[in-house]
Structures are given as structure tokens and as C-alpha cells.
Amino acid sequence: MPRNTLSAELIVTAALGLLDRTGIEQFSVRALAKELGVAPMTLYTYFRGKDELLDAVRDHALAAAALTTAYGGWQHQVRTICRRLRGQILEHPCLTSLLQQRPLAGHESAESAESLLRALVEAGFDVENAARAYTTLLGFVVGVTTLEVRLLEENRDPERREKVREIMSGLPADRYPTLVEHTAALRHTVGGDTQFEFGLDLVIAGMEQRLILVP
Amino acid sequence: MPRNTLSAELIVTAALGLLDRTGIEQFSVRALAKELGVAPMTLYTYFRGKDELLDAVRDHALAAAALTTAYGGWQHQVRTICRRLRGQILEHPCLTSLLQQRPLAGHESAESAESLLRALVEAGFDVENAARAYTTLLGFVVGVTTLEVRLLEENRDPERREKVREIMSGLPADRYPTLVEHTAALRHTVGGDTQFEFGLDLVIAGMEQRLILVP
DNA sequence: TCGCCGTTCCGTACGGCGTACGGTACAGTG
DNA sequence: CACTGTACCGTACGCCGTACGGAACGGCGA
The missing domain is CATH 1.10.357.10 (Tetracycline Repressor, domain 2)
Structure with missing residues (x-):
């Protein structure tokens, strides 16, 4: 399996897209991992937990404003x-x-x-x-x-x-x-x-x- | 076990209280059932599902306004x-x-x-x-x-x-x-x-x- | 070159969630 | 008393977030 293809930014971008498409209710770490073609726990290398990830997504989306x-x-x-x-x-x-x-x-x-x-x-x-x-x-x-x-x-x-x-x-x-x-x-x-x-x-x-x- | 001690209104009232105390993130059907001293599935006699219950809570809380x-x-x-x-x-x-x-x-x-x-x-x-x-x-x-x-x-x-x-x-x-x-x-x-x-x-x-x- | 180590990735597992389904036992009717 | 509908519940399934230990890879000192 390839290495270093992931990054916090890449994850946040994918999460933002998934969130926009499915809504926050349906959003799950597992679904995001699947979308990125990666095991769920891999994402925890970049974020302490779901909350921290969502905070990062909010910051990312807001920064563009x-x-x-x-x-x-x-x-x-x-x-x-x-x-x-x-x-x-x-x-x-x-x-x-x-x-x-x-x-x-x-x-x-x-x-x-x-x-x-x-x-x-x-x-x-x-x-x-x-x-x-x-x-x-x-x-x-x-x-x-x-x-x-x-x-x-x-x-x-x-x-x-x-x-x-x-x-x-x-x-x-x-x-x-x-x-x-x-x-x-x-x-x-x-x-x-x-x-x-x-x-x-x-x-x-x-x-x-x-x-x-x-x- | 006693019967007919429950009602939709009672459940909604308890749910509203629990929601206010714990927030919507922490709220769960199981927790509500425990608070009411009842098995989780019992609540499904009165509501089709969690969504319908939450809608009823919103309506109840809003009606008072x-x-x-x-x-x-x-x-x-x-x-x-x-x-x-x-x-x-x-x-x-x-x-x-x-x-x-x-x-x-x-x-x-x-x-x-x-x-x-x-x-x-x-x-x-x-x-x-x-x-x-x-x-x-x-x-x-x-x-x-x-x-x-x-x-x-x-x-x-x-x-x-x-x-x-x-x-x-x-x-x-x-x-x-x-x-x-x-x-x-x-x-x-x-x-x-x-x-x-x-x-x-x-x-x-x-x-x-x-x-x-x-x- | 080899050995080591930090980083990245993952498999497994645990506890909790919503709820489908198939009961059980009571209340009310005849 | 049997019958039926309703209120309640035990079990189970497939999700969820994530703790934990391990594996594989890149880079580095010797």
C-alpha cells in the first residue's frame, strides 16, 4: 500500500465534500475513510478525534470567506x-x-x-x-x-x-x-x-x- | 410491571428535560428509556422512531411560545x-x-x-x-x-x-x-x-x- | 550495508447507538 | 372464561467512535 498520499488538508477537503453531500447526520469517520480508500483508524493519525476533524473542516470552510x-x-x-x-x-x-x-x-x-x-x-x-x-x-x-x-x-x-x-x-x-x-x-x-x-x-x-x- | 403509566406526552416532556440537560449530541433513545424506567423498545409504541420523537419535542417546546x-x-x-x-x-x-x-x-x-x-x-x-x-x-x-x-x-x-x-x-x-x-x-x-x-x-x-x- | 526508530497505516475489539422482530402478559370485551 | 388488542420487553443486527497493539515503510547513524 502506498504511503504519504494522505495529509490533514486532503482529509479535511474530502470531509467537507462528503459533509456537503450527505449532511452532518449521515457523516461518519468510517464513511470518510472509505471515500479516501483507507482504513478508518488511519484518520486518527491526523486528528485526535471526530470533533477535532469537524473543527478543522469548519475552519477550512470559513477561511475561504x-x-x-x-x-x-x-x-x-x-x-x-x-x-x-x-x-x-x-x-x-x-x-x-x-x-x-x-x-x-x-x-x-x-x-x-x-x-x-x-x-x-x-x-x-x-x-x-x-x-x-x-x-x-x-x-x-x-x-x-x-x-x-x-x-x-x-x-x-x-x-x-x-x-x-x-x-x-x-x-x-x-x-x-x-x-x-x-x-x-x-x-x-x-x-x-x-x-x-x-x-x-x-x-x-x-x-x-x-x-x-x-x- | 405496571401498565399504562406511560403516554406520548409524558415521554415528550421527559425527552425535553433530558435534551435540555445533556444536549442533543448526548441524547439517546436508550438514555431516555432508562430515565423513564422502561425498556428502550417500549418507546416505539408511541413513536415511529427517534426523528418523530424529536419532532414532537420541538412542537411541544414551541407550542408554549x-x-x-x-x-x-x-x-x-x-x-x-x-x-x-x-x-x-x-x-x-x-x-x-x-x-x-x-x-x-x-x-x-x-x-x-x-x-x-x-x-x-x-x-x-x-x-x-x-x-x-x-x-x-x-x-x-x-x-x-x-x-x-x-x-x-x-x-x-x-x-x-x-x-x-x-x-x-x-x-x-x-x-x-x-x-x-x-x-x-x-x-x-x-x-x-x-x-x-x-x-x-x-x-x-x-x-x-x-x-x-x-x- | 545493516540496524534502528519514528511515522504511517491497519486489524481487531469494545461499548454504545437506533431499531426490526417476535414474543409475553395484561385490560377490556363477549 | 376464552379472545383479542395493546403495552411492554429480550434479543439481535448492523452501524457508530475509537482504544490498542502490531506491521510495514522511510530515513538516519554506524
Whole structure:
């Protein structure tokens, strides 16, 4: 058997691909090893355990969202960074699961965090409010994009799709008139760039106003 | 052995408690059965499988966030509903995991969704934009509250806490000046009512402005 | 060249998981 | 009292993560 054909980076890349294809529920060290044509325990030469491997995958996938620089006024910078983060999550849907159980911290996300915070300070937020605005943006981006990814998955699987349609159409119109009326809109407008930009506009407009009111 | 001491509701309640205590990773049908003093397979009399059980838990936990009515102007209504959703997630942290992999749909969340949508329509949004505003709010609330829950967990576990502190203090100050300066603020202000209200203010202020601009 | 050693890879094994299947024993009906 | 449906359970199978000890290879000093 050949030697030294493996590396931590190669394993992480393969894991990222497998995770994106199968979802985190189905992902297993054994499956990854099989994909790499290697015995399961071999992977433990490079990682202490599954958790450490998943952390590495998250870092790897997130690193690609780092910027060289964001240009323009602070609003434009904030938009750019948020769009990049969302783009990376859409490209690697497994990031929704990885981010949600592994608090992002450390080098991999430092580049984005630095840029985003700098833009907010430049906008005029003091230390405390910049941190709050940062958290708000991060929560918004991850939250909305997660909804988006779930909806995409749902629409891909015909069985799940039918099940949801069934539940929706089973709602009593007299009890939930607004909801029933908006069902189609909710299923069609959620997801997509327009939805995301709508929300981003709201948050940034809110920031602008707050900066005027509380200078 | 006694009979008929079990019920779907009892199982769901116990599962919710166990999930909150141990987290979704550690949760297992076998552990739940042990807690209920029953053989694992017994639970399959009430649920088709683990997935169906978890769906029921999500529905149960979410149902408690439903309102009778939200009063006041649309802003106040929106605030009330969002606060309730956040409150319920904080009370049952496992909801972060459950919501993220199981798209919420159906009766359990219909009450909240109806109220929230009605408030948005009342505010003046047309069908399409009400749906977008709804998604924005939902994503924001779930996203930010998830960050909050993770931070709380992290602060509870001394080992994890130390690890994060280590990573943070290891960041080169010349490369990430803004981030390093804000480290303390990020760890202290994230989470808590003030953080949440800050973000909610931003989003709602953004909505108000948009309604003025696009009537 | 040979012997040694660190690294890489693997076979086996253990305990735990979800759950299919085939029971068993009770409650309620006739 | 027999009969039937339901609630419960014991066993077993195929997965999982991974601890452990060993094998094979590359490189290095002698």
C-alpha cells in the first residue's frame, strides 16, 4: 500500500465534500475513510478525534470567506462581508450545522471579524455598541441563511416537500387567515438574494438611524 | 410491571428535560428509556422512531411560545412575539439544535406565525414584503439567540472557557487590532436582554423607515 | 550495508447507538 | 372464561467512535 498520499488538508477537503453531500447526520469517520480508500483508524493519525476533524473542516470552510479588503463606506463594507459569509454558507451547506454547535472562535474567522468590526467602528459605534452590532449582523446572516439552506434541501426532496405542502394546506383558514394567505409567499420569497438583501437593508438602515439618534 | 403509566406526552416532556440537560449530541433513545424506567423498545409504541420523537419535542417546546394575543401597535406586537420566541429558546436550549435541522412547519408554530404576520401586514407590508420581513425577524431571533445559548454553555464549562480565552489572547494584535480591542466587549455584551433588544431595535427601525420610503 | 526508530497505516475489539422482530402478559370485551 | 388488542420487553443486527497493539515503510547513524 502506498504511503504519504494522505495529509490533514486532503482529509479535511474530502470531509467537507462528503459533509456537503450527505449532511452532518449521515457523516461518519468510517464513511470518510472509505471515500479516501483507507482504513478508518488511519484518520486518527491526523486528528485526535471526530470533533477535532469537524473543527478543522469548519475552519477550512470559513477561511475561504476571509477578505483581503472591503472597500467603500462602512455600509458597503458591511454588505460585502455579510454577503461573503452567506455565499460561503450556501456553497457549503454543512456550515449551518457546524457553526451552530461549534462556536466560531479563533484564527479562521478572525479576518472577517476584524473587517466587520472595523467597519462598524468606522461607522461611529463605540466599543460596546460595535460588539452588539457585530453580534446582530452575525446572528442575522447565519440565521437567515440557515433558513434558506433548509428550504433548499426541503425543495430538493420531493417526499419532504409534499409533506410540508400537506401540513400547510391542512391549516384551518378561519383560524390562521393571514398565515394561509401568505403561505405561497413564504415558500417562494424565503431564500434567494432578494430576501437576504431585504433583511440586510433593514438592519443597516436601523444602524444608520441609531447612529444619528445616539451619536 | 405496571401498565399504562406511560403516554406520548409524558415521554415528550421527559425527552425535553433530558435534551435540555445533556444536549442533543448526548441524547439517546436508550438514555431516555432508562430515565423513564422502561425498556428502550417500549418507546416505539408511541413513536415511529427517534426523528418523530424529536419532532414532537420541538412542537411541544414551541407550542408554549404561542400567544393568546399581542396588543398595541405593530411594533409592540412584533417585539412581544420575538421576545417570547427568544424566551422559549432560552428556557429550552435544545430548541436551537432542534430548530436548525427540522424546518419548523405546521400547527405548533402556526399561532406565532399568524400573529407575527398579522402585525406586519397591519404595519403596511404587502404580501411579499410581509413574508420577507417575517423571515428576517425569524432568522434574526433564532440566529442571535443561538449565539447567546452557545455563549452561555461555553461560560458554564470551565475547560471550554479557558480554551476560548487562550485562542482570543493568542491573536496577534498587530494583525487584528480592532478585534483584539473588542474581545472583552464581544464576550461580555453578547447575550443578555440588552444585546437582543439592541438588534431588535435595529430591525424594527429599519422596517419603519422602509415603510415610509416604500408605502 | 545493516540496524534502528519514528511515522504511517491497519486489524481487531469494545461499548454504545437506533431499531426490526417476535414474543409475553395484561385490560377490556363477549 | 376464552379472545383479542395493546403495552411492554429480550434479543439481535448492523452501524457508530475509537482504544490498542502490531506491521510495514522511510530515513538516519554506524
